[in-house]
Amino acid sequence: MTNVINLATYPIDRAGAASPSVAVLASAGVRMAYARGEEVYAQDEEADLIYQVVSGAVRTTRLMSDGRRQIGDFYYPGDVLGLETSDTHRFSAETLADTVVLAAKRRTLPLVAGKAIADAFMAHAAARELDRAQEHLLLLGRKTACEKVASFLLHAADRAGGARATLPMGRQDMADYLGLTIETVSRMLTQLQGADIVAFPTARTFIVKNRAALVRLSE
Amino acid sequence: MTNVINLATYPIDRAGAASPSVAVLASAGVRMAYARGEEVYAQDEEADLIYQVVSGAVRTTRLMSDGRRQIGDFYYPGDVLGLETSDTHRFSAETLADTVVLAAKRRTLPLVAGKAIADAFMAHAAARELDRAQEHLLLLGRKTACEKVASFLLHAADRAGGARATLPMGRQDMADYLGLTIETVSRMLTQLQGADIVAFPTARTFIVKNRAALVRLSE
DNA sequence: CGCGTGTTTGATAGCAATCAAGTTCTGTGG
DNA sequence: CCACAGAACTTGATTGCTATCAAACACGCG
Numbered sequence: 020m021t022n023v024i025n026l027a028t029y030p031i032d033r034a035g036a037a038s039p040s041v042a043v044l045a046s047a048g049v050r051m052a053y054a055r056g057e058e059v060y061a062q063d064e065e066a067d068l069i070y071q072v073v074s075g076a077v078r079t080t081r082l083m084s085d086g087r088r089q090i091g092d093f094y095y096p097g098d099v100l101g102l103e104t105s106d107t108h109r110f111s112a113e114t115l116a117d118t119v120v121l122a123a124k125r126r127t128l129p130l131v132a133g134k135a136i137a138d139a140f141m142a143h144a145a146a147r148e149l150d151r152a153q154e155h156l157l158l159l160g161r162k163t164a165c166e167k168v169a170s171f172l173l174h175a176a177d178r179a180g181g182a183r184a185t186l187p188m189g190r191q192d193m194a195d196y197l198g199l200t201i202e203t204v205s206r207m208l209t210q211l212q213g214a215d216i217v218a219f220p221t222a223r224t225f226i227v228k229n230r231a232a233l234v235r236l237s238e
Numbered sequence: 239m240t241n242v243i244n245l246a247t248y249p250i251d252r253a254g255a256a257s258p259s260v261a262v263l264a265s266a267g268v269r270m271a272y273a274r275g276e277e278v279y280a281q282d283e284e285a286d287l288i289y290q291v292v293s294g295a296v297r298t299t300r301l302m303s304d305g306r307r308q309i310g311d312f313y314y315p316g317d318v319l320g321l322e323t324s325d326t327h328r329f330s331a332e333t334l335a336d337t338v339v340l341a342a343k344r345r346t347l348p349l350v351a352g353k354a355i356a357d358a359f360m361a362h363a364a365a366r367e368l369d370r371a372q373e374h375l376l377l378l379g380r381k382t383a384c385e386k387v388a389s390f391l392l393h394a395a396d397r398a399g400g401a402r403a404t405l406p407m408g409r410q411d412m413a414d415y416l417g418l419t420i421e422t423v424s425r426m427l428t429q430l431q432g433a434d435i436v437a438f439p440t441a442r443t444f445i446v447k448n449r450a451a452l453v454r455l456s457e
Numbered sequence: 458c459g460c461g462t463g464t465t466t467g468a469t470a471g472c473a474a475t476c477a478a479g480t481t482c483t484g485t486g487g
Numbered sequence: 488c489c490a491c492a493g494a495a496c497t498t499g500a501t502t503g504c505t506a507t508c509a510a511a512c513a514c515g516c517g
Binding site: 458459460461462463464465466467468469470471472473474475476477478479480481482483484485486487 | 488489490491492493494495496497498499500501502503504505506507508509510511512513514515516517
């Protein structure tokens with residue numbers, strides 16, 4: 020076991036508070052723990068479990084045959100993942116830090132948690148996933164490198180709930196989420212720092228110094 | 239009423255056959271007809287209806303303030319749209335041809351169609367939507383212009399079920415779906431024709447002449 | 458303190474966007 | 488039925504953004 024610093028472990032109460040169905044898996048799900056970098060499920064694996072992050076962080080990734088990689092999304096405490104397919108997973112899921120999830124069989128959830136509650140939970144989670152995917156589509160298809168990075172930082176800061184945020188992922192993960200290279204991400208970050216819009220005390224921590232400018236650049 | 243040639247009208251039995259829940263809205267939904275280019279729902283409009291295409295074709299689009307446009311997806315007979323949000327629509331939906339849809343209130347569907355059936359219908363549709371969105375993410379984030387266009391043609395041909403397919407959308411819609419410009423799409427099409435991989439008898443009709451090559455180029 | 462990984466910076470190349478004409482297609486009206 | 492007008496599509500020249508190739512730097516960890 021390696022020495023893992025949980026820079027990226029967020030408490031469940033924060034993000035979870037936004038979801039009306041946050042407690043569904045608490046009783047019906049099985050608690051599972053993963054170390055940093057472990058795989059929660061694999062690309063092309065059969066998809067019969069759904070997961071809710073309790074602590075830590077997860078990314079979903081898709082690999083092309085030549086090594087190009089696309090990150091689908093990042094998942095934090097309260098977020099539900101694994102419902103993205105009717106058959107086999109199109110993306111794999113790996114942890115960004117030591118992570119605890121609740122896992123439940125898709126088909127048995129209604130029996131354990133109650134049908135109406137399970138349905139509401141699934142419907143809410145699916146709608147949220149689609150929302151995020153569509154926002155991501157616009158970002159990938161039509162935004163410039165600068166806009167992509169600005170959008171990313173803005174969302175990260177908003178999720179953290181303040182001007183300061185800590186990122187659980189490195190530059191390569193940011194790049195693969197944004198459809199850019201690691202070098203371009205780095206250059207845009209440097210540029211945003213030069214314009215006094217954000218500051219990076221360390222590579223994984225940043226402070227939004229000019230939110231209005233960041234919003235403007237993200238569109 | 240203008241003279242509309244339904245180049246783009248597909249019969250419902252074809253695409254609909256793939257869905258186990260195709261008939262749910264047939265009894266519970268309200269039939270609505272739109273002329274080509276009409277709006278089914280608007281960006282930022284409240285989302286309380288779900289739709290299933292009966293005939294024709296629909297695109298979902300998101301507009302940025304400066305006019306850049308991203309198409310979320312194209313919907314054909316049997317496809318369900320409008321479940322992409324928990325609150326207001328992030329994309330608008332417009333018809334590509336004269337189109338008939340079935341529309342149902344999201345909240346009353348379980349009462350009319352039966353709860354279990356409605357749930358299965360919604361869950362299946364949502365999973366399908368997420369699948370397509372994730373495939374689209376990979377395409378936008380990591381594929382080259384040539385790969386994007388090849389993927390697009392391949393999917394269109396597969397949907398048509400043969401080597402020949404008719405496209406309900408023009409070059410601009412293709413470009414906005416693929417995250418490219420209209421000129422680049424046109425150039426890639428010319429290139430694919432030059433390599434004898436596809437042929438375009440007209441701008442809206444094409445024939446796959448070398449499927450293996452198209453598959454290879456789409457990855 | 459030194460090594461390795463992760464990040465930043467620099468120089469150059471290349472793909473797709475932009476700007477700008479042509480060309481073809483489609484629908485309309487004579 | 489043919490001629491015309493406008494839109495859609497294609498082609499060409501050039502620019503510019505982002506990728507690639509390459510190296511330096513910084514930080515975390517043993």
